[in-house]
């Protein structure tokens with residue numbers, strides 16, 4: 001009997017447009033195209049370690065509250081596991097598991113020696129004081145002292161966590177280690193061993209792969225138009241750097257709405273305006289449009305950089321762009337993939353398009369371990385090289401298997417991890 005993956009009819013899924021189920025669906029497709037051995041398939045689907053921990057915290061009013069925390073190591077075949085920690089009231093273990101797997105594929109694609117992980121604490125950070133957040137973070141770290149470590153598992157910021165959270169984790173871990181261990185987390189403040197260029201790295205990576213894709217289609221950046229959804233860390237940096245490359249930015253949006261100017265926005269003016277007004281809305285010389293209208297604008301490049309599930313089976317057929325560069329995680333549902341492919345839209349999937357952040361996190365870890373810090377110019381040059389190489393490798397893989405860039409990216413990642421696993425062998 002063949003030991004290739006046998007694909008049974010998938011069990012009915014309650015919400016087919018769930019981004020994490022979308023991801024697992026693509027993993028299955030890529031494994032099938034690759035002809036992955038069934039045993040390896042099972043191995044790569046299952047996280048290698050799942051920790052659920054209760055975190056008691058003395059609240060400001062003296063009460064004891066107990067929170068639930070998770071750390072999932074998807075695998076560490078390529079190296080220590082890497083992945084963010086998010087604080088969210090509605091997070092589930094399944095979601096963290098899928099996000100951890102996502103990190104494995106991302107690190108493999110950009111060719112950095114890390115496995116994938118993700119962590120979370122079920123809490124509503126808006127309802128916690130700074131002191132409560134600090135105690136929560138420190139106790140979570142103490143509970144996971146045997147999991148974290150610069151050679152084992154390296155957290156980073158994610159939704160509702162930031163450089164201050166990383167500083168608390170680093171300090172708690174260091175107190176127990178009786179020495180300063182900066183490399184135990186990335187995304188730290190600069191003063192504590194953070195890296196130049198880390199804040200802009202994800203948006204910069206989006207710009208790099210977007211320009212590479214425009215070139216593939218024979219479009220010169222100075223003749224191209226772009227629309228960017230979301231104006232936070234990723235969207236604002238991507239839009240500004242594309243503008244620096246002479247791409248005309250004709251549409252922008254944030255949670256309050258979208259703006260359109262066919263003549264193109266002058267990005268430094270937009271950044272100044274948002275700095276003062278905290279929103280894009282009412283920016284002068286722009287037409288206010290809806291989010292749906294924004295996504296349907298005719299343009300060369302669309303960058304969804306807000307959140308998941310924005311391009312779905314309901315609106316994919318209205319899109320009029322040539323390229324989509326997924327700045328956000330999971331902005332396109334699996335159902336929308338085939339519609340976009342039929343329309344001939346080139347989609348640069350999230351697992352490569354937004355991997356600039358984890359790449360510079362890797363640089364931060366390397367610099368901390370060397371105790372020698374790089375200039376911004378060196379960080380950006382290395383990021384540029386690694387993102388371009390990753391894009392070329394994904395492109396070649398997609399062409400070889402005659403699949404979309406998304407499935408090509410998964411194939412590249414799964415193949416790399418599977419080959420490494422075969423050489424290492426299964427420890428008995």
Ligand code: NAD
Nearest residue numbers: 202230231232233234254255305306307327328329354357
């Ligand atoms: P952010 O919170 O800084 O910004 C999010 C932006 O999206 C804000 O401008 C917000 O107003 C806007 N927004 C939210 N909902 C919207 C909606 N429905 N329509 C239009 N705009 C909306 O977040 P970020 O760090 O820029 O992350 C954005 C996405 O990129 C997320 O999916 C995140 O997981 C992903 N990502 C971020 C990084 C990173 O380094 N920051 C790395 C990899 C992936």
